[in-house]
Amino acid sequence: MTKIPFDNSYVRLPDGFFVRRAPTPVAAPRLIRLNRALAANLGMDPDWLAGSAGVRMLAGNSVPEGAEPIATAYAGHQFGNFVPQLGDGRAVLLGEVVDRDGQRRDIQLKGAGPTPFSRRGDGRAALGPVLREYLVSEAMAALGIPTTRALAAVATGELVVRETRLPGAVLARVAASHIRVGTFQYFAARGDAEAVRTLADHALARHYPEASSAEHPYRALLDGVVARQAELVASWLLVGFVHGVMNTDNMSVAGETIDYGPCAFLDAYDPRTSFSSIDAHGRYAYGQQPGIALWNLTRLAEALLPLLADDEAAVEAAEALLAGFGPRFEKAYHDGLAHKLGLSADRDGAVALADDLLARMAENRADFTLTFRRLCDAAERPEADAGVRDLFVDPTEYDAWAVRWRKLLDEEGRTPAATASAMRAINPAFIPRNHHVEAMIAAAVEQGDFGPFEELLAVLSRPYDDQPAHACYAEAPEGGGADYRTFCGT
Ligand code: AMP
């Protein structure tokens, strides 16, 4: 009986796009967590998935009817250096389903064993990074940010060899697609113009159907990716998210956040923050992200060049489309900042006021998430200023700013309660705090205790609600968290 309504399209593309490869079975699959709501939305039966046949499938021990497992080919710029062949070295795409909202979605097993693209490495994933990706991607979804999703995490019963031996796991990841900027680069670098066109047609039909009927569909495709990435990166900045490894192979053409290796959220606000141990020069620091997104999109434009026009006209077209990134990013970011302060996007002085607050926060090592969340209270009752000013090394820096803020709030003419509730709907109380994520991973990996994972996941599924019983998860770490380090999710 077919349990999963597969409807695969990527595997219908030409041979060079992928290699057929079944997942490698694991010793002792055990379900850690199933995302039942997501499963139901994908047209899958959650009870079947949670049963032994479903868990075997989620671990890669059996291939379900209708699946056509493949490892996809892609290239990418890693920290600025072009690698002509990366590809899915430890992930297998089982196939696609059309979900209840009519959206086509990939079902991929990450950590499913070696593929012809595993250059070095075992094709496996360790439990810690799998739990991190599960938790953070679901937190991003709850925050309302486009992202790949986590369908399930399964323990393999095997150890993976890293610096030490670690328990292994497989993540079932769901994505609009796994087409990356690096997928286009893979074919462009080989001079395979026909494959670039085929991929562009596929991406157009799948992610930008409205662009297919534009006068210049491939220009409309690039324009669409530019627009989605500009908005995506703005939404990251507005919640303090640092992706950590914005290589071109980790940038989705569909505009979803993908690849949660060394990602982390800001505690104290400082745009130079970079957490990743391998990002020594801060290439992918918080404040660098818009510029890096544009750099990556420029690589996409180069790959698409032959499709945009002939010769010089193509470069001109590409430059014009890339020039759309800045204004789109600025608008999304500035509108978002104004809203975070309870102000309309077109309120005169809102952007300057927001920039000034951020400068004072950086100077005073104020916690990013707590500052904005406590401003919601301050908008409602001026006595609550005390909670915000406490976050500043020099609290009078806040006081001076707040006088100007209140003047603009008055101009809005809303009731304090209405302002506060609008602000609470966009300024999260709960983000995946690094120190809690680490404690959750340590409990699971060292003690086999998944209680903290479950609890944190539940709290983060309602990030905009005050949850007094879980207030500890909203707290900032001692010392501002600047010395926190992350490692790539291998
Ligand atoms: P990532 O850091 O997940 O973006 O991966 C970058 C590249 O390294 C991709 O081609 C991955 O498939 C490959 N890779 C990462 N970890 C492993 C692993 N454990 N085994 C094989 N390949 C891997």
Ligand code: MG
């Ligand atoms: Mg990757």
